[in-house]
Amino acid sequence: MPTIQPRVLKGFRDFLPDVEMARATLIRKLEQVFVLFGFVPIDTPVLEYADILLGKGGGETDKQVYRFRDHGERDVAMRYDLTVPFARFMAEHVEELYLPFRRYHIAKVWRGENTQRGRYREFMQCDFDIVGTDAASADADILLTAARAMEVLDVGDFFLRINHRALFNRFLAHIGAQDKSVEILRTVDKLEKIGPQATEEKLSGLVGSQRADDILSFIQKESSFEKTLDKMFSLCDHNDEEALAARSRLLDIMGCVAAAGAERRIVLDPSITRGLDYYTGMVVETSLAALPEIGSVCSGGRYDELASLYTERKLPGVGASIGLDRLMAALEALGIRIGSSTSTQILLINQPETSAARLHALAASLRSAGFACEVFPEPKKVLVQYTYAERKHIPLAVFANGSSGAFTMRILSRRENVEISDFPSLCEAVRRELHAPR
Amino acid sequence: MPTIQPRVLKGFRDFLPDVEMARATLIRKLEQVFVLFGFVPIDTPVLEYADILLGKGGGETDKQVYRFRDHGERDVAMRYDLTVPFARFMAEHVEELYLPFRRYHIAKVWRGENTQRGRYREFMQCDFDIVGTDAASADADILLTAARAMEVLDVGDFFLRINHRALFNRFLAHIGAQDKSVEILRTVDKLEKIGPQATEEKLSGLVGSQRADDILSFIQKESSFEKTLDKMFSLCDHNDEEALAARSRLLDIMGCVAAAGAERRIVLDPSITRGLDYYTGMVVETSLAALPEIGSVCSGGRYDELASLYTERKLPGVGASIGLDRLMAALEALGIRIGSSTSTQILLINQPETSAARLHALAASLRSAGFACEVFPEPKKVLVQYTYAERKHIPLAVFANGSSGAFTMRILSRRENVEISDFPSLCEAVRRELHAPR
Structure with a gap:
């Protein structure tokens, strides 16, 4: 409660x-x-002796300062x-x-x-x-x-x-x-x-x-x-x-x-x-x-x-x-979007027919290739996973197709699926897509 | 005083x-x-309401918390x-x-x-x-x-x-x-x-x-x-x-x-x-x-x-x-030095015969070439400037030789001077030296 x-x-x-x-x-x-x-x-330090920050006297600024006594009764301020x-x-x-x-x-x-x-x-x-x-x-x-x-x-x-x-x-x-x-x-x-x-x-x-x-x-x-x-x-x-x-x-x-x-x-x-x-x-x-x-x-x-x-x-x-x-x-x-290159690039879609271990193996390979990626942790409905990717601005989703070694890459913004036969081709396709102008 | x-x-x-x-x-x-x-x-935020951070009760941790009353008499804590x-x-x-x-x-x-x-x-x-x-x-x-x-x-x-x-x-x-x-x-x-x-x-x-x-x-x-x-x-x-x-x-x-x-x-x-x-x-x-x-x-x-x-x-x-x-x-x-690539690479030596403006022009060119550099602000003794570079772990010093367009690059660790005829050669020499194994 x-x-x-x-x-x-x-x-x-x-x-x-x-x-x-x-x-x-x-x-x-x-x-x-x-x-x-x-x-x-x-x-x-964020905290200092108050006399260091404020001098011996007082002034206009002082009233705004977060100042208090610490556990040792020291006069301190942020x-x-x-x-x-x-x-x-x-x-x-x-x-x-x-x-x-x-x-x-x-x-x-x-x-x-x-x-x-x-x-x-x-x-x-x-x-x-x-x-x-x-x-x-x-x-x-x-x-x-x-x-x-x-x-x-x-x-x-x-x-x-x-x-x-x-x-x-x-x-x-x-x-x-x-x-x-x-x-x-x-x-x-x-x-x-x-x-x-x-x-x-x-x-x-x-x-x-x-x-x-x-x-x-x-x-x-x-x-x-x-x-x-x-x-x-x-x-x-x-x-x-x-x-x-x-x-x-x-x-x-x-x-x-x-x-x-x-x-x-x-x-x-x-x-x-x-x-x-x-x-x-x-x-x-x-x-x-x-x-x-x-x-x-x-x-x-x-x-x-x-x-x-x-x-x-x-x-x-x-x-x-x-x-x-x-x-x-x-x-x-000014409407200037500060570019950020620091978010997930690929979401690995979790499906009941694909084991979590298989997805983690794929994720490890993609990370070794330099891609930021994450495994969706549970086999929820694919639409739920797409929505998650969208909210997090993740551009690509990848399905590991059973044990065939083949993949499907989905470009989420275009709702477009690409069939891919092997891991090197997947890396190439991902790289091409990430560098494509939006 | x-x-x-x-x-x-x-x-x-x-x-x-x-x-x-x-x-x-x-x-x-x-x-x-x-x-x-x-x-x-x-x-x-660093500061929050004390009840948020500590719950309603108290405990062992609480005594260690920096907690005080702010200007509005709110019970706050770091x-x-x-x-x-x-x-x-x-x-x-x-x-x-x-x-x-x-x-x-x-x-x-x-x-x-x-x-x-x-x-x-x-x-x-x-x-x-x-x-x-x-x-x-x-x-x-x-x-x-x-x-x-x-x-x-x-x-x-x-x-x-x-x-x-x-x-x-x-x-x-x-x-x-x-x-x-x-x-x-x-x-x-x-x-x-x-x-x-x-x-x-x-x-x-x-x-x-x-x-x-x-x-x-x-x-x-x-x-x-x-x-x-x-x-x-x-x-x-x-x-x-x-x-x-x-x-x-x-x-x-x-x-x-x-x-x-x-x-x-x-x-x-x-x-x-x-x-x-x-x-x-x-x-x-x-x-x-x-x-x-x-x-x-x-x-x-x-x-x-x-x-x-x-x-x-x-x-x-x-x-x-x-x-x-x-x-x-x-x-x-463990004696592991955490590598840092974030300090000055080149010190431009300030000499009485070279104008500060000339050094700033050179610095601008070096920065455009991607090098982190700084102009020593005053024409102090060259040894003083070397000592400064050493204290700051700056590997290279550069002298702009009068108005000739020629340079001397000094590799500070080896106390070795290299004569260089023009700016492109300077960039090349600097790049080579910075990438050389120490």
């Missing part, structure tokens, strides 16, 4: 095979890109991102590693967020970073890796919108608005959400209409990378060392990206600020041309110190994070 | 790249086996195995799925166990089950999948030690010891740990010395599957329907396994009982010939009802669980 209602917590999800296979395929593709660019995987554990990891292991260290980490994180905005409380993050170098080459690597990832995932046209935090900050200093920089960054960051008019009004309220106009002019994209950069720099103090360095850095990054053939993927967009994040150099967001409204699917930037909470060692770095859930939603919205 | 000591909780681990890559490779190999046998992946969430999953989704349902699930679970026995509080489980059928064919599939997994992982010789719960139970009934069956199962299960003498003493204390002798005789392996089975059956009531059915089931399973060519992997071992687990039919444990002392690396069995806590629907099934951590420890103990 069942007594417990089966259910999952709000904001949590089961992944049924079709979705889980799509997710695994997507992750596999991303991993291949990371490997191609020299990134190596790491993993860290990770809410992959950046803080990575900072702790680097501080703890830097001597065992090598620098620059390029890592990727694809794993679940947990936030007790309001689920009404279509957010989940358990979701996947996919981070990749290069730590221990301040070189423009590393910035370029992050952009190139992100671009390759988007290409491999076949999301259609996309843009990496980049900017440099220092250029914006030096511009604000030049117009005498640096004391309001936090509020200005926050406002500019919401430009796409609230529109130019509301942005202008908010900015005017903060720094007066003249400077609001300057800011709006600064964050306006021009017709090319160079023209936008010239415009941005022209609004700064031309002798400002920091502004000069930021301009030069953007040109160096673009030089590397262009040499690698990815120039057309990059847009210099002065309105990209990444809000209040801890970035200090280049910042990046990624927009899909077909779905601008879903926001950035890959965001990141350069930071001065990754792990200053845990070590005196300076660890500058650059990295980005791919929003896997958002990306999967995007692919679904 | 760093203020927080970087550290992980006791019983939890960081995975540095070499170990994480080995783990990923191992998992990848297992996944390929599962796919070959028709299993599909699922995933479930999963401590993959079986209970799977039972809930099946009860909730059976109408959306198809039966028999073959799933695998490779994921972390958490238990606040005593870490002194070398146990971890966060570890990976790898479960595979076939639910919705009572057929011997499915039992055989679990054994065949387990055997293939061990073969693919290259753990050397191994044995799947199987038994049938009902045969043991009917034997106990026949000698009039069924009322002590729980204690007897528990004692027999510890045979290998405590030795035959202590087992005999414990059994004698439980049921007297005559029946203790009978039990010890029953659980003794004979020289072949058939002889062991005959001996076991001869100690039961020959007209006992259940014992007859169990014998016939074992023969059917063995028929399928033998037909698939895996007969030599199977040992009928009447001492295998899986203690107090909920199994009702076949049970299995897997021993490595070279490391019997580490215990079973893959265990499971048949159960009558997977999800009776959550649904009235009867869901019989059979499954097993691979102990990934134990297996990784075994591979290490």
Whole structure:
């Protein structure tokens, strides 16, 4: 007598095979890109000491963190991102590693967020970073890796919108608005959400209409990378060392990206600020041309110190994070079926006149030939077995015809039967059918 | 000024790249086996309602479970195995799925166990089950999948030690010891740990010395599957329907396994009982010939009802669980290096006279040719870059020689430089070197 209602917590999800296979395929593709660019995987615990994850203080994020006392009365928490554990990891292991260290980490994180905005409380993050170098080459690597990832995932046209935090900050200093920089960054960051008019009004309220106009002019994209950069720099103090360095850095990054053939993927967009994040150099967001409204699917930037909470060692770095859930939603919205090659190719039909042992022998031979196959475990009605194959997207069914050594192969989508005389011919027929265009 | 000591909780681990890559490779190999046998992946939440995971009551396991109140004052817990969430999953989704349902699930679970026995509080489980059928064919599939997994992982010789719960139970009934069956199962299960003498003493204390002798005789392996089975059956009531059915089931399973060519992997071992687990039919444990002392690396069995806590629907099934951590420890103990093809193949050496852009252009070309490569981000001393490559197990370094279009390829293990005139020759040389036996 069942007594417990089966259910999952709000904001949590089961992944049924079709979705889980799509997710695994997507992750596999991303991993291949990371490997191609020299990134190596790491993993860290899901549970950590709360002070490690949250610092000594508290903040907005903290309220969302799953935090509790464990059996030993330790104050512990579930990770809410992959950046803080990575900072702790680097501080703890830097001597065992090598620098620059390029890592990727694809794993679940947990936030007790309001689920009404279509957010989940358990979701996947996919981070990749290069730590221990301040070189423009590393910035370029992050952009190139992100671009390759988007290409491999076949999301259609996309843009990496980049900017440099220092250029914006030096511009604000030049117009005498640096004391309001936090509020200005926050406002500019919401430009796409609230529109130019509301942005202008908010900015005017903060720094007066003249400077609001300057800011709006600064964050306006021009017709090319160079023209936008010239415009941005022209609004700064031309002798400002920091502004000069930021301009030069953007040109160096673009030089590397262009040499690698990815120039057309990059847009210099002065309105990209990444809000209040801890970035200090280049910042990046990624927009899909077909779905601008879903926001950035890959965001990141350069930071001065990754792990200053845990070590005196300076660890500058650059990295980005791919929003896997958002990306999967995007692919679904675009009608892109993420190919999966990971399901059964052949169902061996179980009939009363064929022994299970005979089917297992056949299955073993087919597997040796490289085919994914399964024996239907009971001699149920053939139609029941066909329906099973259909539900599981199995393309082919095979009947072992008595002890004759002959087979019937059924192409389930076409309801077509093919008579086959021996095992080598069966393998050939299966191979031909699996490779045929659908 | 760093203020927080970087550290992980006791019983939890960081995975540095070499170990994480080995783990990923191992998992990848297992996944390929599962796919070959028709299993599909699922995933479930890490956090669930505590009553789902623990039932209404409490027990020995419960004390080890990470359980707490979330932000909404819900009584929640982190999963401590993959079986209970799977039972809930099946009860909730059976109408959306198809039966028999073959799933695998490779994921972390958490238990606040005593870490002194070398146990971890966060570890990976790898479960595979076939639910919705009572057929011997499915039992055989679990054994065949387990055997293939061990073969693919290259753990050397191994044995799947199987038994049938009902045969043991009917034997106990026949000698009039069924009322002590729980204690007897528990004692027999510890045979290998405590030795035959202590087992005999414990059994004698439980049921007297005559029946203790009978039990010890029953659980003794004979020289072949058939002889062991005959001996076991001869100690039961020959007209006992259940014992007859169990014998016939074992023969059917063995028929399928033998037909698939895996007969030599199977040992009928009447001492295998899986203690107090909920199994009702076949049970299995897997021993490595070279490391019997580490215990079973893959265990499971048949159960009558997977999800009776959550649904009235009867869901019989059979499954097993691979102990990934134990297996990784075994591979290490056996000196087997889990091959990993997932790290950088070429480091592009950064020199002051070569622009970063030139190196990024070369990297892009090498990646298009399918090579995993990375640009060292700064023109540090060449020796520093060599050391980096060595630490990261990168086999080759390439210098772009000025603007000549020529290259030098260095084979780092042999400290040997090869001069190369153009890009196609470089690709050829790299390919040859990467495929050369080490």
